Amino acid sequence: MSDVxxxxxxxxxxxxxxxxxxxxxxxxxxxxxxxLWRLPVMxxxxxxxxxxxxxxxxxxxxxxxxxxxxxxxMLLTAxxxxxxxxxxxxxxxxQGEPExxxxxxxxxxxxxxxxxVSYRFVFGTxxxxxxxxxxxxxxxxxxxx
Numbered sequence: 001m002s003d004v005x006x007x008x009x010x011x012x013x014x015x016x017x018x019x020x021x022x023x024x025x026x027x028x029x030x031x032x033x034x035x036l037w038r039l040p041v042m043x044x045x046x047x048x049x050x051x052x053x054x055x056x057x058x059x060x061x062x063x064x065x066x067x068x069x070x071x072x073x074m075l076l077t078a079x080x081x082x083x084x085x086x087x088x089x090x091x092x093x094x095q096g097e098p099e100x101x102x103x104x105x106x107x108x109x110x111x112x113x114x115x116x117v118s119y120r121f122v123f124g125t126x127x128x129x130x131x132x133x134x135x136x137x138x139x140x141x142x143x144x145x
Contacts, residue, residue: 011120023050048072066131073118080111
């Protein structure tokens with residue numbers, strides 16, 4: 001076995017982009033009035049995305065980084081599917097405002113893409129190798145090449 005550490009997988013770079021973009025509204029909230037308690041549930045998920053972004057950037061190859069980002073990633077994916085299913089109900093009722101309907105269609109595209117990035121981060125063989133985990137447990141997951 002060589003002493004060369006594997007490079008950061010593509011799923012990690014994509015996860016950094018996703019978490020960074022999800023955390024951007026925090027900057028707007030702080031610049032506007034700094035009141036995170038106005039929308040506590042949304043703020044909690046924004047803070048979680050920002051925390052995952054910081055963990056990915058500065059957490060290194062720690063197993064705690066893998067577990068922390070994996071849990072946050074799965075929570076954000078579940079929240080995305082919950083929001084998209086709520087949006088589907090709004091579309092079916094015909095009561096959505098035009099701007100909201102456009103956002104719902106955007107969710108139908110972005111949530112599955114984020115779910116794919118999350119799946120690759122949590123279960124992908126290159127990701128597990130990067131953190132020094134046993135990659136044999138994920139034989140059915142295709143490579144990211």
